Every structure is written in C-alpha cells, then in structure tokens.
Amino acid sequence: MLRRPGAFSAHIKKLMDPKKGRPKALRPADVVRLTGGKVNATMMSSIMNGKAPWNTRIIDALAKALKTDPRTLRDLAATDWVTETIEYFKANPSKVFGRSVAEPRRIPLVESNVLGESLSAEGYPLNDGRCIMSPGEYGPKAYAILMNDETLKPRANSGDICVVAPSRRVKKEDFGIVGTKKQGILMGQLRMDKNYVVVEHLKPYNTFSIERRNVSFIFRVEAVVRGDAPVRQGPPARG
Secondary structure (H helix, E strand, O other): OOOOOOHHHHHHHHHHOOEOOEOOOOOHHHHHHHOOOOOOHHHHHHHHOOOOOOOHHHHHHHHHHOOOOHHHHHHHHHHHHHHHHHHHOOOOHHHHHOOOOOOOOEEEEEEHHHHHHHEOOOOOEOOOOOEEEOOOOOOOOOEEEEOOOOOOOOOOOOOOEEEEEEOOOOOOOEEEEEEEOOOOEEEEEEEEOOOEEEEEEOOOOEEEEEEHHHEEEEEEEEEEEOOOOOOOOOOOOOO
C-alpha cells in the first residue's frame, strides 16, 4: 500500500521518542550530534517537516545514529518520493506500477477544543464526516486531532495535526489524551504507574493525577504532521 508523503519523517520521530535506557526524547540537535555532522541542522529541520532525504548517505547515517535498519529507512524514503511524484502528476498508482495498489487509508479528524463533543465514551470519533489521509499505518482505530491550543507542547503546537491510537500503557514522556470518568477528557504529557495516570501540560501549566480505575481510555500520539510545513508548488526537488 502506498503511504502518504511524510512516512519517513513520522518513523524518524517515533525512533526519537523515549525508550528503555533513554528516558528523554531525542531532540533534532541530538540526532545531528549522533550522526557526527553527516546530517546537519538544516537537513534535520527538513526531515522533521516531512521531507524525506534523497541522499542515501544521509539515510544510512540516520539509521546508524538511531540504531535501526537502514533498509527500512531507505524503503520509507523511496515510498515518500514515489507517492509525492504520483500525487503531483495526479497519476493512477495502478497504472504506474502495472498492478493493483491499495489507496492510502483515510482517518477521522477532530479538533482539540471540542473533544468532549466529538468523542465517544471509549475515545473514538462519533462520526467520520471530516477525514484526512493517514501519514502511515497506526492501526484500525487511529484518528487525527487538529490542535487548536498548546496543551501538547512541546510535542505539538497549535495548528499541528496529531495522529493518535489507543494504548494500554504509556512511556515516561509520551503525549496523548486521557478520558476520565470524573474530569472529562485531558490532554498533555502522560506518565503512568500501577495506581495513577498523570497528565501534565505547560500552557497553561496544570497537572492532573487520575486513579487508574477512573480512566476510561488512553490514546497516545503516534505521529505529528506539522501545520507550518512548507507546501510544495512544483515537482519534488531532489537534493
């Protein structure tokens, strides 16, 4: 299945998330440092804004720095470029490849300031009247949230679109939304232990501690589509 352009960027951001042995998320500057300067700050900014690199040396340097399979990153970059070219020419993927190609999946889009009206008690959109193309595969229950505020900062800013999916557990510095039985829907940085889920956001600063028994659902941010990403007017430039 063809992915939407931005799958490479979404995968890089996922690799930068906190994980075992690394409690804090990597910053773009950290990745630049880990590549030994083979990927500079300008390249990294372009990648974070959704543009896959054309140079395989950059891709391989990122793979080595982030300790992942370079073949996976090469495949994602190639798919981004092919998909963007097909979209630019408004071509039929099946005609281009000479075989049946599944269309990218559409997922519901809701707005952050009306989540209480838009989501069911289980955390799913009540209707799918407004949709976007998913930037990757995040499971059948994934949907997108258009941010109208700063409650997911620094993971996402106002104007960004967050793709979320249900999660049974969260890591130390995950971001997402939590449905509660008494306090409504909360968004922010998430932490979890065996008794509580903690939700924290910076603007305005607030911290909420919810007993696990009072949590209805947790949806973790899986990818962020930057609202300020430049829109290309011509065919993809290969740099």
